[in-house]
Amino acid sequence: MSEEFKVEIVNPEKSFLVKDDVSEVVVPAFEGEMGILKDHISIISFLKPGIIKILSKSGDENYYVEDGIVEFKNNNLSILTSTIFNLADMDKSKQQDLLKQAEEEANKTDINDQSKYLADQKVEVLKTLN
Amino acid sequence: MASLDDLKKRIASVKSTQKITKAMKMVAAAKLRRAQESAEKGRPYSEKMNNVILNLSNGISDKENAPKLLSGTGQEKTHLCVVMTSDRGLCGGFNSNIIKKAKSYFVKILDEGKELKIITVGSKGSDQLKRIYGDKIIENISFKESKNANYFDADKVGKMVIEKFEAGEFDVCTIFYNQFKNVITQIPQAQQIIPLNNEGEENSSEESYEFEPDEDEILSNLLPKNISTQIFKAMLENSASEQGSRMSAMDNATRNAGEMVDKLTIEYNRSRQAAITKELIEIISGAESL
Numbered sequence: 001m002s003e004e005f006k007v008e009i010v011n012p013e014k015s016f017l018v019k020d021d022v023s024e025v026v027v028p029a030f031e032g033e034m035g036i037l038k039d040h041i042s043i044i045s046f047l048k049p050g051i052i053k054i055l056s057k058s059g060d061e062n063y064y065v066e067d068g069i070v071e072f073k074n075n076n077l078s079i080l081t082s083t084i085f086n087l088a089d090m091d092k093s094k095q096q097d098l099l100k101q102a103e104e105e106a107n108k109t110d111i112n113d114q115s116k117y118l119a120d121q122k123v124e125v126l127k128t129l130n
Numbered sequence: 131m132a133s134l135d136d137l138k139k140r141i142a143s144v145k146s147t148q149k150i151t152k153a154m155k156m157v158a159a160a161k162l163r164r165a166q167e168s169a170e171k172g173r174p175y176s177e178k179m180n181n182v183i184l185n186l187s188n189g190i191s192d193k194e195n196a197p198k199l200l201s202g203t204g205q206e207k208t209h210l211c212v213v214m215t216s217d218r219g220l221c222g223g224f225n226s227n228i229i230k231k232a233k234s235y236f237v238k239i240l241d242e243g244k245e246l247k248i249i250t251v252g253s254k255g256s257d258q259l260k261r262i263y264g265d266k267i268i269e270n271i272s273f274k275e276s277k278n279a280n281y282f283d284a285d286k287v288g289k290m291v292i293e294k295f296e297a298g299e300f301d302v303c304t305i306f307y308n309q310f311k312n313v314i315t316q317i318p319q320a321q322q323i324i325p326l327n328n329e330g331e332e333n334s335s336e337e338s339y340e341f342e343p344d345e346d347e348i349l350s351n352l353l354p355k356n357i358s359t360q361i362f363k364a365m366l367e368n369s370a371s372e373q374g375s376r377m378s379a380m381d382n383a384t385r386n387a388g389e390m391v392d393k394l395t396i397e398y399n400r401s402r403q404a405a406i407t408k409e410l411i412e413i414i415s416g417a418e419s420l
Contacts, residue, residue, distance in 0.1 A: 010178060012281040012362050014171035031343055044182060045342040046351055069352060071182050073339075078178050082281055082355075 005038045005075040007054060009063070011084055017063075019056060025077055026053040027070050028125075042073045047081065049102075049122040062087040064098075064129070066122060087129070099126040134405065137398040141391060148387035154220065155380035162313070162373035168278065169310060169366040176363040179356055183326070185339055186349050197346070199292075199353040202325030203301045208245040210300035210324075211235065212291065214307040214364055215255030216372045217274045222379030224308060224316065224372055225254045231318035232306045236263060247300055251287060251365075279365040281358070288358030295324055307364035308371035314378050316371040323360050326353070 006020040026035045028050025036043075047068040054061045068081030085094070105111070106119035187200060213232045215225045239246050249269040250256040256270045269290065273283045291303060303324035308316040341348055 008174075010175045012172055012175050012284075012359060013168060015174050029342060034342075041340050042338070043340040043342060044186065044348060046348055067355075069179075069182060069348075069355075071178070071185075071339075080175060080178055080182070082285070 003038050004056075005077065007077040007079070009052075009079045009081065009084065011081055016081075016084060019054065019058075021058060022054055022056040022077075024053075024055040026051075026055075027079070028052070028065070029070065036070075036072055036077060038075055040072050044069065044071050046070070047079075048118060049125050051087070051125065052079065052084075064090065064125070067118070090129075095126060095129055099123065102126055134398065134401060137394060137401065141394045141398060144387050144390050144394065148384055148391065151380045151383040151387060155377055155384060158373045158377040158380060162370065162377055164278070165366070165370040165373050166310070169370040172363060172366045176359050179352075179359050183349075183352060183356055186341075186345055186352065187326075197350045197353055199295070199324055199357070200326050200349065203298075206244065206301050208247060208300040208302070209239050210247045210249065210291070210294065210303045212249045212251060212287070212303065212305040212361070213255045213259065214305060214361075214368050215250065215252035215258075216368070217253050217272055218372075219254060220379065221372050221376035222382075224375035225252075225258065227316070227318045228306050228308055229255065229258045231320060232259070233262075235304070235306075235320055236266075249287075249291070279362070279369045281362050284362030284365050285358045288354065288361050291324070291357055291361075292354050300324075305361060305364050307368045308375075310367050310370040310374060313374040316375055319364075319367075321360065321364070323357055326356070 003023055004021050007017070007022045007025055008015065008019075009017040024035060024037055026033055027045075028034075028047055029045045030048050031045075033050070034045065047065055047070060049066045050064075052063040052065055054063070064085045064087055065079075065081045066083035068079055068084075071078045071080075102119055102122035106116065106123050108119075111119070187196075211232060213228060215228055219225075236246055236248075246263075246266050248259065248263055248267045249271065250259060250267060251271045251273075253270075253272045253274070256267060259267060271287060271290075273279075276283055294300060295303065302322065304320050304322050306318065306320050309319045311317055
């Protein structure tokens with residue numbers, strides 16, 4: 001029996017990625033990283049800034065996301081996100097831009113605790129990329 | 131009757147108008163293809179989003195304490211209407227159709243003695259509504275600079291709506307836009323986004339989900355995103371509709387201009403012939419009288 005399932009990443013503009021030979025996906029869920037294998041129980045969760053790792057036969061891929069929702073059902077994993085970048089396409093300058101933006105956001109004083117937390121997360125993740 | 135010279139000038143001017151409308155039609159057709167594509171590409175996101183929310187709201191344990199964005203404030207006193215129109219004219223009945231739909235809704239609201247607030251997106255809408263409902267318009271947004279509808283613009287509108295909702299400025303929010311059916315048909319829509327209207331939609335799956343963190347927390351995170359998503363969807367539909375509407379309007383205009391050129395040419399030829407005949411008669415009768 002194959003141990004593969006389908007993953008679909010959509011952003012508001014288009015369907016970002018569809019892959020059906022995925023063996024494992026690691027998503028940065030809000031309460032910690034979560035690995036999803038085939039026949040996982042149906043789950044809905046949302047993401048914090050982090051790296052999505054997609055492991056498949058045709059090669060591993062890494063994506064940076066800032067937010068999103070994951071839904072897993074019947075061996076279909078849907079990830080809805082508004083900001084996503086393929087790490088392979090992301091060069092240093094892009095990273096620096098994002099980091100700068102995130103740092104600015106994190107240093108704002110008039111934001112609530114949750115957005116502060118998310119901004120801090122962003123900074124942390126982007127720093128580890130460098 | 132107009133002189134030959136006048137006719138000539140008119141033909142020339144109608145012809146140049148025709149050239150403009152033809153070019154606009156062509157541009158609209160090219161843009162339409164792009165807009166239609168992105169409208170179609172954007173559909174999976176909003177559909178998925180809707181599905182997840184549907185599943186969530188069914189799974190929610192405590193209906194009483196559900197987030198206000200889902201269940202409403204419990205009253206319906208103040209209505210906020212987001213009227214989405216285009217920034218440019220010359221697109222047939224596109225804007226007036228939305229405005230007409232919105233106006234009939236406004237009249238209903240005001241007749242019921244409720245309070246009305248309007249946000250217009252796109253300058254054409256505010257131009258048309260300013261005269262009658264000028265005092266009701268609280269905000270006017272225009273995205274003239276952005277070439278295509280993009281999510282960040284939608285998010286801006288969405289965040290503003292949520293901010294106002296949380297400040298208790300309104301109870302019910304409805305967005306008005308044109309849904310793109312095909313090039314000649316666009317259907318003006320009124321869609322209620324706050325509180326979320328899920329009535330009539332059956333839950334397709336009986337499956338139970340595991341939630342992490344719990345339903346309420348996900349919902350309160352998801353619902354604001356959903357507002358932006360719905361607004362973005364409306365913007366995409368709107369931009370496809372705008373181009374479609376402009377294309378058919380310009381097509382009509384080009385055809386009408388063609389007809390007008392034909393008619394004017396016939397008139398021109400007739401009066402030219404009449405002038406020649408008149409001159410001939412004058413010469414002949416002049417010669418005869420000698």
